[in-house]
Each structure stands twice: as structure tokens, then as C-alpha cells.
Amino acid sequence: MEWTDDEILEAFKKPLQKEQAFNLLVSRYSKRIYWHVRRMVQEHEDANDLTQDIFIKIWNNLSEFRGDAGLYSWIYRITANETLSFLRKQQRIPVRQQEVQADPVMTAEQAMSATRDSHAILVHLEAAIAQLPDKQRQVFIMRYYDELKYEEIEQILGTSIGALKASYHHAVKKIATYLRKI
Amino acid sequence: MQKKPSDISEELEKLAPGLSSLLEDSARSVPEGYFPRLEATIQQRVRNGKVRSIRTYLYWAAAAILLVTVGTVFILNSRELTAPSFEKQLAALNEAELLTIIENEIDDLSAEELVLNGLVDDYSPLDDTQLLEAAYDAEDDIEAETTESDFFDNSLLDSLSETELLELLEDPFGI
Numbered sequence: 001m002e003w004t005d006d007e008i009l010e011a012f013k014k015p016l017q018k019e020q021a022f023n024l025l026v027s028r029y030s031k032r033i034y035w036h037v038r039r040m041v042q043e044h045e046d047a048n049d050l051t052q053d054i055f056i057k058i059w060n061n062l063s064e065f066r067g068d069a070g071l072y073s074w075i076y077r078i079t080a081n082e083t084l085s086f087l088r089k090q091q092r093i094p095v096r097q098q099e100v101q102a103d104p105v106m107t108a109e110q111a112m113s114a115t116r117d118s119h120a121i122l123v124h125l126e127a128a129i130a131q132l133p134d135k136q137r138q139v140f141i142m143r144y145y146d147e148l149k150y151e152e153i154e155q156i157l158g159t160s161i162g163a164l165k166a167s168y169h170h171a172v173k174k175i176a177t178y179l180r181k182i
Numbered sequence: 183m184q185k186k187p188s189d190i191s192e193e194l195e196k197l198a199p200g201l202s203s204l205l206e207d208s209a210r211s212v213p214e215g216y217f218p219r220l221e222a223t224i225q226q227r228v229r230n231g232k233v234r235s236i237r238t239y240l241y242w243a244a245a246a247i248l249l250v251t252v253g254t255v256f257i258l259n260s261r262e263l264t265a266p267s268f269e270k271q272l273a274a275l276n277e278a279e280l281l282t283i284i285e286n287e288i289d290d291l292s293a294e295e296l297v298l299n300g301l302v303d304d305y306s307p308l309d310d311t312q313l314l315e316a317a318y319d320a321e322d323d324i325e326a327e328t329t330e331s332d333f334f335d336n337s338l339l340d341s342l343s344e345t346e347l348l349e350l351l352e353d354p355f356g357i
Contacts, residue, residue: 019225019228019229022225022228023221023225026221026224026225027221030217030220030221030224031217034212034217034220038210039210044212044213048220051220051224052220052223052224052227055224055227055228056224056227056228056231059228059231060231121204122210125204125205143190144190144194144205147186147187147190168193169197172194172197172198172201173197173198175198175201176197176198176201179201179204
């Protein structure tokens with residue numbers, strides 16, 4: 001029988017079940033956390049380190065979780081904050097974006113032709129997403145890739161639904177414009 | 183690839199037609215067997231972290247004890263520096279000030295304290311015989327004083343003439 005988030009939380013409070021509960025939590029959320037982080041930071045190694053750090057933080061703070069929001073939202077909030085904090089510390093332009101921008105003479109047709117190759121699509125798309133401001137990128141990834149509802153994102157980021165929709169709208173337009181240019 | 187929820191696909195299609203097909207094609211990869219390894223690594227780090235946290239508590243406890251010890255020594259030293267001892271305070275007084283203090287405080291001292299502090303030469307309680315002798319001595323002193331005063335009065339009377347004596351008897355207060 002699969003445990004609910006509430007059951008995991010209850011078990012986490014009991015010393016004998018604490019580790020088992022946490023392991024369940026890791027199994028349930030590690031992929032989602034990893035992919036969110038990976039899309040934000042792009043590099044696998046960074047995403048790997050950051051995902052581990054996020055779960056250590058969850059382990060250290062879960063006993064203080066009051067249950068005001070859902071456990072998933074709480075975990076996601078930690079993930080979002082840690083990722084933005086990492087990006088701020090790095091203050092770097094992703095390498096892949098520089099690679100794509102290094103070929104300014106490529107026409108739109110050539111770019112579209114290049115995108116037939118799946119690797120090329122990935123490179124261009126990552127560059128397009130990477131050029132977004134951090135917060136906008138976060139909203140785009142949460143909405144499009146993580147498939148969260150605006151209400152859920154509102155709870156995680158504490159931003160109004162109107163502002164989230166505006167951010168998502170701008171993000172999509174910028175990605176489309178970027179891809180059209182190459 | 184899993185199909186996107188319709189609200190998300192439709193929203194994207196409205197904002198940027200054709201973009202969804204590109205986004206769906208993008209697939210990043212991870213090394214083979216990565217996620218089970220990731221889970222194991224996290225669990226291992228948590229176990230190691232628990233050991234580290236106990237060590238951290240010990241470090242903090244040791245630091246707290248050291249801080250309290252150093253703080254106590256510092257406070258005691260600074261008190262000694264800022265508040266001079268009784269002997270130092272006495273040494274700072276001049277002779278007149280010392281005498282004033284002794285005069286003010288001497289009534290509060292017992293006989294033993296007077297002797298101990300060198301304010302009187304000797305002290306020992308008196309027995310009954312000594313008390314009686316002291317009482318006789320005191321009586322003699324009073325008598326001597328009385329005699330002396332009487333003598334003084336008689337000599338005054340002797341110097342008066344008979345007329346003056348009579349006047350004195352008639353009006354002793356000279357009214």
C-alpha cells in the first residue's frame with residue numbers, strides 16, 4: 001500500500017520510522033525535483049549536487065513543517081528557493097546559450113533545418129529558456145514541464161495568479177522570438 | 183512522451199503556435215541507473231549528516247563551556263580592577279578621614295574588636311572583686327570632686343565680710 005504525504009509526515013515524527021518515511025519521500029519526489037532543477041541550471045552535475053542538497057535541507061527542516069500548505073508545495077518551495085539561490089551565486093550565462101549565439105549568420109530556415117536533429121533542438125531550446133530571467137524561467141518550467149496549476153504555483157512562490165500568467169506569457173513569447181531568430 | 187494536460191497545450195498553442203512541437207521533442211538524458219544511485223546517495227548523506235550533527239552539537243557545547251569560563255574569568259578580573267579592595271580603600275584615606283571613621287564607628291565595636299583592631303591596648307572581663315574595687319574607686323573620685331567643689335564654695339564664703347554674708351542670707355539670688 002502506498003503511503004500518502006500525510007502518512008509520511010506522521011511517520012517522520014516517530015524516531016523509529018523517521019528514516020523509512022524520508023526514504024519514501026526521496027523515492028516519490030527525487031525525479032521531479034531533479035528535473036525541475038536540471039531545467040533551471042541545465043548541467044547534470046549541478047542538478048545532481050543541488051538535488052542532494054535540497055533533500056538534506058528537507059530532512060533537516062521537515063519536523064518544523066506545520067502543514068499549512070501541502071507537503072509537495074513545501075518541498076517545491078525549498079527547491080525553487082535553493083535553485084534561485086544557486087543561480088544567483090553562480091551568476092553565469094549558461095554555456096549552451098553562448099554556443100548558439102556564436103553563429104549569428106544562420107538564417108531562420110537553416111535554424112529550422114538544424115532543429116530537425118533532436119540534439120540541435122535541445123541545444124536551441126535550452127538556450128532559449130536559459131536567456132529568460134530566473135523568475136520567469138522558473139514559472140515557465142513549473143507551468144509547462146512540471147505541469148503545475150497556477151493555483152499551485154501561487155502557493156509555492158507566493159505570487160498572484162495574474163502575475164504568474166503574465167510571466168508565463170512573456171516567457172513563451174521570448175522563447176518563440178529567440179527560436180525564430182536562429 | 184506523456185501527453186500534456188489539455189489546458190497547458192492549448193494555452194501554449196494560443197501564445198506561440200508551433201512551439202509545443204519543439205518543446206515536446208526536447209528530451210534531456212541522465213546517466214543510466216542514475217535515479218536509484220541518487221536516492222542511495224541522499225540516504226547515505228542523511229546518515230552521515232546525523233553523525234556530523236552530533237559532532238556539531240559537541241563542538242557547540244564545548245564552545246559554550248569555553249565561552250562561559252572565559253567570560254566568568256573576565257568578569258571577575260574586571261571587577262577586581264574596577265572595585266578596589268577594602269584595604270586599598272583604607273590606604274587611600276588620610277589621617278583625619280581615618281579618625282573621623284573611627285569616631286563614627288567605634289560605638290558599634292565590641293571590646294574584643296577594639297583590642298583586635300589595636301584601638302585599645304588590652305581588654306579582659308572583670309571579676310566580682312575587680313568590679314567592687316572599680317565601684318569604690320569611682321565613689322572616691324566622686325567624693326574627691328565633691329570635696330573640691332565644697333572647698334571652692336567655702337573659700338568664697340570666707341572672703342566675704344559679715345555685712346555681705348548677711349545680705350546674702352537675706353537675698354540669696356540677688357534679686
